[in-house]
Amino acid sequence: MSGSKCVRLTGALVKQVLDSVDSVLFDCDGVIWRGDQAVPGAAQVINLLKEKGKKVFFVTNNSSKTRKMYVDKMTTLGFHVKEEEVFGTAYCSAVYLKTVCKLQGKVYLIGSNAMQQELEAVGIQPLGMGPDHISGKQADWANVPLDPEVKAVVVGFDEHFSYMKLNRAMQYLSQEGCLFVGTNRDTRLPLEGGKAVPGTGCLLQAVETAAQHRAQTVGKPNNFMFDCVASQFGVNPDHCLMVGDRLDTDIMLGSNCGLKTLLTLTGVSTVADAEDHQKSGSAERQGMVPDYYVESIADLLPALQG
Template sequence: MAVSKCRRLSGGALRELLDSVESVLFDCDGVIWRGDQAIPGAADVVNRLKKHGKRVFFLTNNSTKTRGMYADKLRRLGFDAAEDDVFGTAFCSAAFLKSEAKLEGKVYLIGSAAMQQELRSVGIEQVGVGPDPVSGAQADWAGVPLDPEVRAVLVGFDEHFSYMKLNKALQYLRNPDCLFVGTNTDTRLPLEDGKAIPGTGCLLKAVETAAQRQAVVVGKPSKFMFECVAGRYGLDPAKTLMVGDRLDTDILLGSNCGLKTLLTLTGVSTVADAEAHQRSGCDVRLGMVPDYFVESVAELLPALQG
């Protein structure tokens, strides 16, 4: 199946692909929903996959919701989904700090209330959530009070990101023993009608620049995102399909982890983008070329009916 990449998937090839996998990983926004609306046919596809005995999981770089919040949204939109099926970066960051980094201490969190909740669920205390305006004179900022129990800085999406938060992160990260973790590097969040807003990657890059350090990133395309699922459910990479709308996150994750990859054109990336990567000859860009593409996940329905 990897002989000819970026093939339009249809007909018997659809059934052949689905027969070859045991597990299917779906990105969320742009793949199975847009905003608060399900992609037409997406819930039917997911529910039929489960009825056919496939294991289905949902992977998202969005750190603004807990697993429970995502599961509620999935069910509200008609998907057969449980909290354990969801792997967002809020949850995966907490899992990384607890299980992989074995953190002993607090986290300085540039992030959301959902991230705060996921950290608490694994027994990790945090400081930093909410607004933090500048106070005092410029000469005071380098000496801003710090919590001596903080052993890691975690950066996710934070609508209250500010100069003071950037400054505090720098002060904590001056300690080389302080861990530095980011949820994801997506620089833009696409909205309807071609609009976009800055993504977490912009905030993370600001902290990296100030601290002159690079963060460990847990979200797609980092292998940890897949390992977080595979370690819990024993997934076989050769029998796992990654379905996504972004070449630089979803498809690259699949390539990095040896998964089959399927691009859906209801989100960010285009076939022209994939073909440009394929022509480049660059190893990194070749990792962003999907095995297959479809206009929408709804095109999988014929292979699941009957």
């Protein structure tokens, strides 16, 4: 590939890049695991980075797990990880509402039990979890009972998403001053075997369309995800590497925040995708071109073991 970006990370260059950073951010699914299986060699890479004094963090747009649930999964797969190193959108949304929005009130939540737990952990009371079945006529829907203490609508992944949830969110957002926050805009969740299911972005777009109002998102590629890590751990963007499998979220986050970026080919995006962005001539698409790429993060092992 032409230009100095999207260089294959191999040989002596691996050590050179790793020596230039003191912090590494990893996306999870498609990078360190796929489904319920660790990417071969990934646990060794993470554990060796830590042994060599690097700060390691995990940043994921998945809002269906709490930090503790992630730690439990990673530990089972052989990763040495602490709860404070995990930054999922369930946790980051709660932090955003508490610290940035300084929310005084309840949240109408389209989301998971994990999001409920993370909100409650920072002292915010969520409403709306679980199924919300429809009844009555359209006039009843438009006048659905609302809790006057709800001051924000938050949209994450919700397997119980329904017309009535969409309607209730719209009614809350029609009230003056109601905040609107989404965890992320990922429209598809890739599964093993090339399959996929609709992602949070689909639900968020539905609510945005109904409310005629755009949400503030906290997940990648929004800077808040990195700011969350940096503010708690003093991470210097000049000495930080972002490792991910998606150009539009992981690599764009790194570009937005001035980090070095590494694409791994064990997940969604390909080198051909990156090449298309680089050739496009679009300034925005240049942000989706990684500095480096590897077949798998296991390609970092020789430099770490040497």
